[in-house]
Amino acid sequence: MILRYEMSDMGLLHHFLGMEISQDENCVFISQKKYAENILKKFRMHGCNPNDTPLVVNQKLKKEDGGRKVDASVYRSLVGNLLYLTATRPDIMFATSLLLRFMHNPSHFHLGAMKRMLRYIQGTIDHGIKYSKNSDLKLFGFCDSAWGGCVDDMKSTSGYCFSLGSGMFSWVSKKQQSVAQSSAEAEYVSASLATSQAIWLRRILEDVREKQEGGT
Incomplete structure (x- = not known):
């Protein structure tokens, strides 16, 4: 196409809509490490102690749990950020989908579960998806x-x-x-x-x- 149209060759793609793309002759690796770091900094969780799982095993979250209500706008902002992070992180898809259900009237229990997820992201910040050539x-x-x-x-x-x-x-x-x-x-x-x-x-x-x- 460069022979027919005026185009600029900017080399291999390395960033796209907040995603980082690393390419070589053998594979393509897609991640959102910088985006995840920005989420942690935005919600003052950067450098927190990591968790091994995004949710507590067998924990049952519900809408009316008797917990103290928290700022819904902060909760919604955090959920939205995490939802975009699922573009390269299928491991947090279930947890994010679950926490989406409490955006209308979140309690400190829901926010606590959300912060646990941020701790999980802190410990898995280098995770992404690798597509091998062969x-x-x-x-x-x-x-x-x-x-x-x-x-x-x-x-x-x-x-x-x-x-x-x-x-x-x-x-x-x-x-x-x-x-x-x-x-x-x-x-x-x-x-x-x-x-x-x-x-x-x-x-x-x-x-x-x-x-x-x-x-x-």
């Missing part, structure tokens, strides 16, 4: 559900992720729209959501001449 371009998908995980309405949570080659590129964690009557029903709903995404991804790959043979 990886087999086979589409793999995984899905799961958490039956009745929402204390307020007993709705379940669906989640899926898809990888192509060496890295994930599509993931979701969201509350189901109806109340599942059994864990099997919750799994079927989650599988249906993942199947719809798999069909769409396979068609996209076929359009770019990477048709998938066999099942996903």
